[in-house]
Amino acid sequence: MRRYFARKLLIYALTFVVAVTVNWMIPRFMPGDPVAAMVARARVSQPEAVEAMRAYYNDLFGFDEPVWQQYLHFWGALLQGDFGLSIWVFPKPVADVLLDALPYTLGLMIPSVLLSWFVGNWAGALAARRKVLDNTVLPAGYLLTAMPYMWIAVILAWALGSKAGWFPLSGGYSLDIQPTWSTAFAVDLLQHWVLPFLSLFLVALGGWAIGMRNMIIYELESDYSSYLSALGAPQRLIRRYAFRNAVLPQITGLALQLGVLVAGALVTEIVFAYPGLGSLILAAIQNQDFFLLQGAFLFIVIGVLIANFLIDIVYVVVDPRTRTGMAGGQS
Amino acid sequence: MGTGFRGRTAATLAVIALAATACTGGGSSAGGSGGGGGGALPRNETLYTTGTQWGPPANYNPLHNWDHATGTKGLVYETLFHFDPNEGKLTPWLAESGSWTGDKTYEMKLRPGITWSDGKPLTAKDVAYSYGLGKIEASSFHTLWSWLSDAKAVDATTVRFTFKQARYQEWDFTLYGQPIVPEHIWSKRAEKEILDGVNDKPVGTGAYTLKSHSQDRVVWQRRDDWWGVKALSMKPAPRYIVDVSNPSNEVVIGQLGQGQLDLSNNFLPGASSLIKSKKVVSYYDKPPYMLSANTAWLVPNTTRKPMNDAAFRRALAASVDTGKIVKGVYGELVKPANPTGLLPQWDKFVDQDLVSREGFSFDTDKAKQILADAGYKDTDGDGLVENKDGSKISLKLAVPTGWTDWMEAAKVIASSAKDAGISITTEFPDANALNETRGKGNFDLVVNNERQLSSTPWTYYEYMFQLPVQKQQNTVNFGRYENEEAWKLVQELGGVKTDDTEGMKKVISKIQAIQLKEMPVIPLWYNGLWAQSTTGSWTNWPSDAAGAPKYAPALWRNWLEMGGFEALTQIKPVK
Numbered sequence: 034m035r036r037y038f039a040r041k042l043l044i045y046a047l048t049f050v051v052a053v054t055v056n057w058m059i060p061r062f063m064p065g066d067p068v069a070a071m072v073a074r075a076r077v078s079q080p081e082a083v084e085a086m087r088a089y090y091n092d093l094f095g096f097d098e099p100v101w102q103q104y105l106h107f108w109g110a111l112l113q114g115d116f117g118l119s120i121w122v123f124p125k126p127v128a129d130v131l132l133d134a135l136p137y138t139l140g141l142m143i144p145s146v147l148l149s150w151f152v153g154n155w156a157g158a159l160a161a162r163r164k165v166l167d168n169t170v171l172p173a174g175y176l177l178t179a180m181p182y183m184w185i186a187v188i189l190a191w192a193l194g195s196k197a198g199w200f201p202l203s204g205g206y207s208l209d210i211q212p213t214w215s216t217a218f219a220v221d222l223l224q225h226w227v228l229p230f231l232s233l234f235l236v237a238l239g240g241w242a243i244g245m246r247n248m249i250i251y252e253l254e255s256d257y258s259s260y261l262s263a264l265g266a267p268q269r270l271i272r273r274y275a276f277r278n279a280v281l282p283q284i285t286g287l288a289l290q291l292g293v294l295v296a297g298a299l300v301t302e303i304v305f306a307y308p309g310l311g312s313l314i315l316a317a318i319q320n321q322d323f324f325l326l327q328g329a330f331l332f333i334v335i336g337v338l339i340a341n342f343l344i345d346i347v348y349v350v351v352d353p354r355t356r357t358g359m360a361g362g363q364s
Numbered sequence: 365m366g367t368g369f370r371g372r373t374a375a376t377l378a379v380i381a382l383a384a385t386a387c388t389g390g391g392s393s394a395g396g397s398g399g400g401g402g403g404a405l406p407r408n409e410t411l412y413t414t415g416t417q418w419g420p421p422a423n424y425n426p427l428h429n430w431d432h433a434t435g436t437k438g439l440v441y442e443t444l445f446h447f448d449p450n451e452g453k454l455t456p457w458l459a460e461s462g463s464w465t466g467d468k469t470y471e472m473k474l475r476p477g478i479t480w481s482d483g484k485p486l487t488a489k490d491v492a493y494s495y496g497l498g499k500i501e502a503s504s505f506h507t508l509w510s511w512l513s514d515a516k517a518v519d520a521t522t523v524r525f526t527f528k529q530a531r532y533q534e535w536d537f538t539l540y541g542q543p544i545v546p547e548h549i550w551s552k553r554a555e556k557e558i559l560d561g562v563n564d565k566p567v568g569t570g571a572y573t574l575k576s577h578s579q580d581r582v583v584w585q586r587r588d589d590w591w592g593v594k595a596l597s598m599k600p601a602p603r604y605i606v607d608v609s610n611p612s613n614e615v616v617i618g619q620l621g622q623g624q625l626d627l628s629n630n631f632l633p634g635a636s637s638l639i640k641s642k643k644v645v646s647y648y649d650k651p652p653y654m655l656s657a658n659t660a661w662l663v664p665n666t667t668r669k670p671m672n673d674a675a676f677r678r679a680l681a682a683s684v685d686t687g688k689i690v691k692g693v694y695g696e697l698v699k700p701a702n703p704t705g706l707l708p709q710w711d712k713f714v715d716q717d718l719v720s721r722e723g724f725s726f727d728t729d730k731a732k733q734i735l736a737d738a739g740y741k742d743t744d745g746d747g748l749v750e751n752k753d754g755s756k757i758s759l760k761l762a763v764p765t766g767w768t769d770w771m772e773a774a775k776v777i778a779s780s781a782k783d784a785g786i787s788i789t790t791e792f793p794d795a796n797a798l799n800e801t802r803g804k805g806n807f808d809l810v811v812n813n814e815r816q817l818s819s820t821p822w823t824y825y826e827y828m829f830q831l832p833v834q835k836q837q838n839t840v841n842f843g844r845y846e847n848e849e850a851w852k853l854v855q856e857l858g859g860v861k862t863d864d865t866e867g868m869k870k871v872i873s874k875i876q877a878i879q880l881k882e883m884p885v886i887p888l889w890y891n892g893l894w895a896q897s898t899t900g901s902w903t904n905w906p907s908d909a910a911g912a913p914k915y916a917p918a919l920w921r922n923w924l925e926m927g928g929f930e931a932l933t934q935i936k937p938v939k
Contacts (some may be wrong), residue, residue, distance in 0.1 A: 069800060072838065083838065089502035091558070122422040123431060124560050130420065133579050195618070203615045204580065208412050208606055208624055211576055211583070214836045217404065306615045308579045316419055321796055 034349075041345055045338050052334040057107050059330075060323040061100075067120050067321040068096060094118070094324075116331070117324035121316055127328040130313065135332070137205055138309040141226065144297065145233035146290050152234075153241025154283055160242065160277055161249035177239030186232040186304040193228060197234055200228045203306035229305045233298055237290075241283065248279035280350060284344060291340035368398075399661045405583075407901055408937045411602035414616055415629030415894065416919050417609045420579045425563040426543035427497065429504065429921070433582045435607060438924025440481075440584075441543035444472060444491070446925045447819045449709045450914055454536060455820065456924075458486065458544060458569060460521075464861070468530050474521040478591040480546050482567050488517035493547035495525070500555055508538060531858045533822040535655050540819065540925045544569065571600050571929075582607045591757035599930040601902070607919070620644055623900035629918050631894045633768065636695040644896040647907050647917065651696035654892030655916055659705045659824070660770075660813045661888040662761075662777065665805060666845045670751055671759075675738035677883040681724045683731035683784035684777050686888055693772040698889045704876050705887030710821050712865070715873040722880040731784035742785060749785045761809040762802075764795035770811055773888070777811075803836045805844050813891055814839060818923065820862065825854045825875055846885035850875060893918050904936045 068090045072083055091097040092119070095106060110117065116127035153174075160170035177185075194202040199205065205220050252258060252275035261271050299311035310329055317325035349355050421433035426441040437443070444459040456462070462472040469714040478486040495515040498505040511529040518524050527535075546567055550558060566574055571592060575585035584605040592598045608625070610616060613632055621643060628644075638644045639653055646653045662684065664671035671677060686700040703723030704714050724730075740749040740757075751757055761778060763770040771792055778788040786810065793801070801807050815827045830840045831851040837844065857871040895917040897905045906917045906927075913934035916927035 066800065069803070069836070083834075085501045085506065086504070089559075119422075122420050123428070124423060124562055133420075196482075202618050202622075207404075208581070208608060208619075209407060209410060211405070212578060273832065303612065306580075308611060319794070319796065320419075 037349075042340065045342060049334065049338060053108075053111070053331065054104075056327055056330045056334065057104060059292050060326050067323055068094065071120060071123070082149060094120075111331075113231065116328040119322055119325045121320040121322040121325055127324045130325060131310065131332060134308055134310045134313050137307060138311070141229055141233065141301070141307065141309065145230050146237065146287070149234045149237035150241055150283070150287050150290070153238045154245045155236075157242040157245025157247075158249050158279070160246045161253070162272065167246070171246065174239035174242040174246075177235055178243065180236070180238050182232070182300055183304070184235055186229075186301060189228055189232050189235075190304065194232075201225050202228075207307045219227075225305075225307070229298075229301045229307050232304075233301055241286075244286070245279060245283060248282060249275055252276075277351070281348075284351065288340055288344035289336045291336075291344070394543055405604050405606065408641065409603035410603045410933070411627065411902060411932070412625045413517040413605065413629065413919055414608040414610050414619075414625055415627075416607060416921065417770065419589055419609055421577050421582045421609070423560075423562045423564075424566040424574060425561055425608035426545060426566075426568075427503065427505075427559065429541075429543075432919055433583065434605070434919060435572070435584055435605070435924070436566060437543045437922075438570070438817065438919075439572040439605070440566045440570045441545060441850045442568065442570045443540050443543055443925055445536075445540040446927075446929070447540045449817055449916060449926055452709065452712075452819075454540060457540075458491075460537075461893070462539070463522075464530075464532075467805070469803065470525040470527070470535065471518075472523045472525070474523070475591070475595055476521060477595070478569055479589070480567050480569055481587055482546075482549075484546065485549055486544070486546075486569055487520050488523045490547045491515070491544055491688065492517045492938050494544045497545075497550075497558060500559065502559055505542065506537075514773050524528040532861045533820040533858045534848070536819045536862045537823065541922065551839070567826060572605065577606065580609045598930070598933045600929070601787065601935050601937065602932065605932075614759070620896060620898055623898050626898055626900075626902050627905075627917065627919070628896045629894055629920055630896075631697075631769065631892070632896060634695065635894070635896055636697055638896065644898055645907065646896055646907055649907070649909075652699045652890075653697055653893060654894055656699060656707050656709070656817070657889050657893040657918070658813045658816045659701050659707060660773075660811055660888045660891055661903075662888055663810050663812050663843045664884075664886070665807055665809070666843045666884065667805060668808060670757060671843075673738065675734055675880045676740065677738075677886065678881075679731045679734040679738070680726060680781065680786060681883050681886040682727050682734065683781045683786060684886065684888065685726050685780035688780065689773045690777050693769055693776060694889075698892055701887035701889050703880060703887065706821055706824065707817050707890060709817055713821050713869060713872050715869070715876050718873060718876055719878065721763070724880075724883075726780075728784045730782070731786075735785060740785075747785060748782070748787045757787055759786070759808040760791050761788050761811070762793055762798055762807055763811050765792040766795070774811060777888075785853065791923050802842050803838055805837065805842075810842065811888070812842060814842075817926070820868075821872060822854070822857050823859060825872075828879065829854050829875075830909055841884075842886055845882070847878065847882065850878045850882075853878070872905070893923075901938055902935045904934055905936060906931050906934065 047345055068087055072086045088097075095103055097104070114128060116131070118124050119127050119130050122130050156170050157174075160166045162292075190202055194200050201224055204225055206212065206218065206225055210218055210221050211216060253271070258271050258275060261274065298309075299315060300306060301311040302309045310332065313325065314329045316322070317329060375422065416434035422428075422431045423433065424436045424440070425432050426437045429437065442458050443461065444457060445454040446457045447453075448455050456475075458478060459611060460473045460475045462470065465471045472491070474486065474488055474491065480486060492515045495508075495512070497503060498508045498512075500506065511527055511531050511534075513528045514524075514526045516524050517528075549567055564574075569591065570587075571590040572584040572586055575583040577583065584607070586603045610630055613630060616625065616628050616630055617632060617638070620628055620638070632638065635644070635646070636651070636653060639646050639649065647655050662680070664677055664680065666672050666677075684853060690696060690698055690700050699708070702714060703719050703725070706714050735749050739752050742748060743750050743754055749757060761774050763774045765771070771790070774790040778790050781788045798810070802810055802812070815823050827840045829845065829847060829850040831846060831848065833841065833844045833846060853871055853875045857868065857875065860867045860871060862868075893916055897917065899905070904913065906913045906915045908914075913931060914936060915931040915934065916923060917931045918926070918928045
């Protein structure tokens, strides 16, 4: 067990170094010059003044150093939790900008991904056993999966927000309220959370349900099920075995979903004007904000790694074959 | 899976969901400082506005005039003067009076009894100090000191400015543009902190202080001991101003519809139908609905063939169907520009005789005629003219992607130019990429509206003619047009005193003669001072109706000094 995790951790550490390096490189190979853009925004036209400002900002952001030094400094700062200053929201530290947005993204994504996974699998597994359910869950699932996300979000906003007036249309919380530890604020926050959550939840639901239904049917028709059945095992037991096998690919799917979760749902955040990481990433690209982009990607890399690690652990728990493999010294 | 498992799952999920929401609450409360009790602001004392910022508030540093939270200058920090576009003159603000006491000296007297929000009095030394900050080389107004030589506090309320070169026009512009900061706080800061500090506890002389801020908004709170209540008999009506950063036009329209927003300074496509259906009000209740704020120009790159030929530029100007842009693209939200491009507020400076003789208007036949006279012929019979040397003309017109109104306008320009025989195709690069190519001169044609209304048309002429042309043209003369004579005249205009209207007209008329002949940039239409207000919570918005205030209802950067602040003192709560 220890060897298994040690090896996994080593792989994650390597992945991290490579990912961070690539992450550092990408914005620097992007076309465009952020300092030029910044100086241009300052509406300064006299050449001496432009040069002075340019030199000043190059120095401030460390662009005047040789590339290898920039790279080393980047690691040094990173290990101290320093992501640099944002260019777009100058001079706020990138870490602050990201941390302000992170709770919204996580608060939206974790429940919607997990809940749609649980409910989807449950509905799919149920559907595989009952003809009536299968005839309703399957078409509904296909409908939900096939619907463009944009469309479902807009329909929800229109029906539940605009027409029924049950939920607010946009924002993380009302314009007239200030973030405090109060019930009023928590209720307000929850109200704003419902629509974006619901849209993400519904869109993911169908895929999970269909996947689970198909997996269960496949497992129920496999040789071991037939064998168990021939032995006279109760139907309930066979279904439990089928379920445990069928859920494994679904867990892998969840791992992938959890990984990109930190990136947020860009479209959701735009449709509902919900504050979060997704819209930050878009703004960072549009404003050539190297540091913000770098920081955001770093969050994603860390998110993917953590999610994968967690799923590795879950695998050990749910799949006895992994444990057997470890005992044999293979992973 | 049995029911037991299902029940447990649901319970677990509920806990996760709650925990996640709790986290959200904790995280975002970091932004709020001193939020009152329940947190809700009273609706009848709060003004909700949007359309001034596009991202999280970045800083509250008035010297960072291009990206500080809007309102930092205007609501917290103030300038010596304001500018009244209706009267076309400066009105004393922090200053009680100011005048040129000699050709190269300007003396300014402060109003007595003005205090900073920390209680300390404003003195002449603060003013001298604030102007002196421009001496720092990396400061954005460092160039002021290439013609200003000294700013000195003579006594507690008098500041004397002496100049190396008296640029009267530019000086007026500076007087209502330069914020005054408290010396007793700023002099303790390091240079870096002064230039780029966040300044998140701004102390100003203004009518508002910063109450709180978060990712998508800034909340300003009124100072009831503000000096203007007594000295100007003015009191801004809203106790709180919540400035919401603009997420998207759709969201803004939704919030206006629900009455959550009181004032939107966004360009909203289809605003005219909102106004006609009385959902929102604007300055005029019929076209063009809005006041004019700036001119949109078609900028040809005069270093490239055939745009280096004035005759070709004149033909291009005559070929553009501006009327179609105004009606078709904007639904008459904008006005077609005068041939000189000067805003309606500057009408008195337009040499009408000259314009009636030399001015251009949309006329495809005239455009064809000019092209033919200048020797541009269609040699290969495709209906489009070629260069004089027979090579094909194929121009690219670039406007930023996502600026849907400009993109549509560009298509109109291209198609109407084609009717006159000029081949133009449109392209829509990313705004930053376009800024860069524009600055470096790697373009054929762009549309640009860099310069806003100001106290003097001099700013427009600097925009057209500034020399010498640099490697990088950041703000002016993107077309790299070189005309020594015109630039000399512009400098001459800069040296005319601003109360000498006749003297200004004389020089401007000479400049306009060159402009209309040479067409370094082609005026298209006047962009509006976009302002849509709802009347559910606040009324008495500025409009052209009798008895209504006439101030410009905009809280944009630099517009608070041009009537935006005064408009706030005029609105009235509904209940």
